[in-house]
Amino acid sequence: MENPFAQEPRASSSWLWQVITGVGLVLLLGLHFIANHFIAKGGLRDFADVVAYLRSPIILVLEVLFLVVVATHAMLGMRALLLDFGLSERAERRLSQALTAVGVLTVGYGLWLTWVIIH
Amino acid sequence: MTLLDVTLQIFRYKPGEQPHYDTFTVQVEDTAHVIDAIDKVWAEHDHTLTFRRACHHSSCGSCALRINGVEKLPCIARFSEVWDGHSPLRLDPLRNFPIVSDLVVDVSGFFQRMSASTMTITRDAESTLPLSVDDLAAVVQPKAVELPDNLTRFNRFENCIECGICMSACPTMAVDNKFMGPAGLAAIYRACQKTDDPNEKAHLLALANGEHGVWRCHSAFECTEACPQAVDPAGKIMALRREITANRFKKTRRS
């Protein structure tokens, strides 16, 4: 009988991406905080301020990057938690696909929202 | 020599029956170890109590169980260390192993993991015992482990006594059936250290590089805390991660 633990499995990069996005978030979240709560007067922006804020190209890049990185980190985190449910190999693949879809939708929503606000 | 009256609350399970705890009181010397009390329970009270024990000096790893919920080797656990003097001492089998009977767990999955790195010598043939000792040679074909020529590199071959305590303590082993486990991964790292063959090293690292290999570890470090032999499985898992990642960057740089 074959020993399943002696078979070379497919290499996994998910943990690596988790720590890369995690470290990235320390930076991006920090910048997001500074830009939104330290630079803004009184720590919060009213409607007109938000529109002006998002219209700045540097800010736009920062926020989009932040959204992509945070969504990725969140999806990878959820995946790590759900993999603990002892799923079959097929279910694991389906889970990864489903979470990718959720992540894409999340980023898509954010991008769409930003677009509408700016215009 | 002082005598102690110790009360043990022992987990009992026989197939087809409900798991429950039985309480026994035995008299042991104050310098006794917990395994001595278990022996006495068997001898004086209940011959149906099933447990493993062999060397009585933390060398074989057979007796591993949980004392008041914490993984320990009862052969080296003195009552003066683990017992408060009055409450019953609770004994449970290891976590994360299927229970065979009472304190005995099924370790076949454990040895499957260990033999993946060829750190153990395991039999190819299954254990139907022959009727005569002379037949043993024909049935059992042990897989020999190659010893390195340069023996001066290792003062001690291996700390791990394959007791399974780390597997019981590990929170990932508790939830993931496919996880290689701290013992299996530590064995892979050890096997990597032992070999100079780059192909063998690459194979071993590949075994650890899967979704249910080193990357499932959540850095709880419970395994290292619980290990009675200073194997430091968590440290070895981290070292494996470092090696695997370093190799990955080497590969991408070359290509």
Place this chain on the structure above:
Amino acid sequence: MANLEYPKVRRAGRWFDVRRRKLGMWAYALNRITGIGLVVYLYLHLAVLSLLLRGPRSWDSFVSLARAPYFLALDVILLAGILIHGLNGLRVTLTGFDVGVKAQKALFGVLMLVAVVALGAAALMIFGG
């Protein structure tokens, strides 16, 4: 190697049982809990931002709500979650690359101390200004 008769779902909750566990296990459970909380917050935040679609009046009334003390208190809790998750995450990252493994407990202590100090400073700023 499943536990005796435990169904998968019940097994999956085992990470939560920190009784008689050591520091590393507490850190792991804490990271998971804060992680789940932060994912919930992420979607709450996106939902709140959708108020911007309704124009200045909806958004500005929300902003005045966001200045209320109870709301600010929630913000402090959020910040606590962020600091714990982020700083412990740095510890997981470092030890995961075999850096500071022997000092992982001390590392946790130091980083949580940083979290407490940062949280204190932030609370002062949030409620002060």
